[in-house]
Amino acid sequence: DARVTQTPRHKVTEMGQEVTMRCQPILGHNTVFWYRQTMMQGLELLAYFRNRAPLDDSGMPKDRFSAEMPDATLATLKIQPSEPRDSAVYFCASGPTTGSVASYEQYFGPGTRLTVT
């Protein structure tokens, strides 16, 4: 049963601390997405990778957020320094390359609930 995994599931940290969230995409998927869920904006796209290369990170505050894919099995999202307004649920999703008419969905992980105090 292939799934996207995310760690940690919950993180409480103090303002100013560095936060690192990790994601393991489904094996064989070559697109990876980071989303943030907030009440006001719903699911906001933060960053998007294809074949480990960043394609779009325009949704990410560049001064404090960074996203990387060190290898095909690991994607990371870092916040440094963290702020209370970063408190949200962060989701990672993966998907196959565009090309199939029949299947075009993204598969989401369970999310990391971040609380910055």
Place this chain on the structure above:
Amino acid sequence: DQQVKQNSPSLSVQEGRISILNCDYTNSMFDYFLWYKKYPAEGPTFLISISSIKDKNEDGRFTVFLNKSAKHLSLHIVPSQPGDSAVYFCAASVRNTGNQFYFGTGTSLTVIP
């Protein structure tokens, strides 16, 4: 600027009745639309999709309707069941630019037994 909008944050429906969830979009280039369902403490899961070449797609109790001229899609659930209680997100994409999705803010559906 929100390109995909779900203007109803919540909806309550009696078990057995029809649930209709609505979604509007602004970008006429969108050519693929999806609905995702999300339970608490879980990630969204894919529910149903529709290409812009169709105006209806049905999968069991779930039907998605697309009105391109109105830039509107809706999800019908018939009959509604208590297990359908969840947050529903609609999403849209332009397929030939990759599978980047634009999500709405979600509608929380409660099906009352």
